[in-house]
Amino acid sequence: MANPNVVLHVADVHKRFGGLHALSDIDLQIEEGKTHAIIGPNGAGKSTLLNVIIGKLAPSSGQVVFDGNVLTGKKPYQINQLGIARVFQTPEIFADLSVLHNVMIPALAKRDGMFTLNMMRSLESETGIRAEAEHMLEDVGMLNRRGMLAGSLSRGDKRRMELAMCLIQHPRLLLLDEPTAGMSRHDTNTTIELLKKIKARGMTKVIIEHDMHVVFSLADKISVLAQGRIIADGTPDQVRGNPKVQEAYLGGAH
Numbered sequence: 001m002a003n004p005n006v007v008l009h010v011a012d013v014h015k016r017f018g019g020l021h022a023l024s025d026i027d028l029q030i031e032e033g034k035t036h037a038i039i040g041p042n043g044a045g046k047s048t049l050l051n052v053i054i055g056k057l058a059p060s061s062g063q064v065v066f067d068g069n070v071l072t073g074k075k076p077y078q079i080n081q082l083g084i085a086r087v088f089q090t091p092e093i094f095a096d097l098s099v100l101h102n103v104m105i106p107a108l109a110k111r112d113g114m115f116t117l118n119m120m121r122s123l124e125s126e127t128g129i130r131a132e133a134e135h136m137l138e139d140v141g142m143l144n145r146r147g148m149l150a151g152s153l154s155r156g157d158k159r160r161m162e163l164a165m166c167l168i169q170h171p172r173l174l175l176l177d178e179p180t181a182g183m184s185r186h187d188t189n190t191t192i193e194l195l196k197k198i199k200a201r202g203m204t205k206v207i208i209e210h211d212m213h214v215v216f217s218l219a220d221k222i223s224v225l226a227q228g229r230i231i232a233d234g235t236p237d238q239v240r241g242n243p244k245v246q247e248a249y250l251g252g253a254h
């Protein structure tokens with residue numbers, strides 16, 4: 001019987017690039033309110049899987065269902081409108097706009113259905129969204145940087161700003177692609193605390209991450225990909241103790 005707590009179901013997904021099977025037989029169920037990590041060695045298929053979920057890549061077969069809606073065949077912005085937001089490995093920001101305006105834009109785009117140039121003109125008059133953006137910046141510890149140009153921020157701050165850009169959309173599902181990539185240990189720990197805070201509010205998250213400290217600090221469930229297949233999934237303890245995983249990925253280090 002279908003699990004009523006499942007909010008995202010990747011059902012029997014395959015993805016081929018020519019002769020390469022980047023994803024095979026992927027069946028993944030993400031439960032509401034949980035943080036689900038996807039780990040695996042380089043080239044395992046993690047980014048491909050994320051791109052299939054967000055509609056950047058079409059699966060060769062299978063489908064993705066979110067909250068009763070079949071996502072497969074929909075455009076990335078339509079999937080975003082259904083309540084899925086994502087934080088990229090390399091933040092996608094407006095470098096020449098202030099931090100505050102960067103955070104306001106996704107809220108305007110969500111409200112108005114798409115991004116338009118008129119939005120740029122109306123940024124100053126949108127006092128409600130401005131107040132909300134300031135609240136989100138406070139949440140991620142960046143209110144004092146609201147007037148800075150986004151392009152001048154450090155890498156860690158760009159990623160925090162991007163998180164605020166996602167949170168202001170109030171997504172039901174947040175996808176994080178290596179949220180701590182390139183961060184110092186201090187910034188990584190700050191980000192872990194921030195993600196724990198978001199989790200406490202019940203937001204469902206899928207996180208792709210290489211840093212095992214991050215994964216084991218945050219995940220309720222872990223799926224391990226290797227050569228395009230899920231070779232193990234379970235709680236962090238189950239995965240940690242799985243000899244197949246140690247062989248394929250962790251190298252016995254944990």
Ligand SMILES: Nc1ncnc2c1ncn2[C@@H]1O[C@H](COP(=O)(O)OP(=O)(O)OP(=O)(O)O)[C@@H](O)[C@H]1O
Binds near residue numbers: 044
């Ligand atoms: N657009 C593409 N065209 C052809 N092959 C691709 C394409 N995108 C990914 N691949 C291949 O698919 C496989 C899975 O790649 P993917 O980037 O999903 O792995 P990954 O687990 O995210 O790796 P990493 O941890 O290094 O980012 C790799 O062999 C990769 O070379």
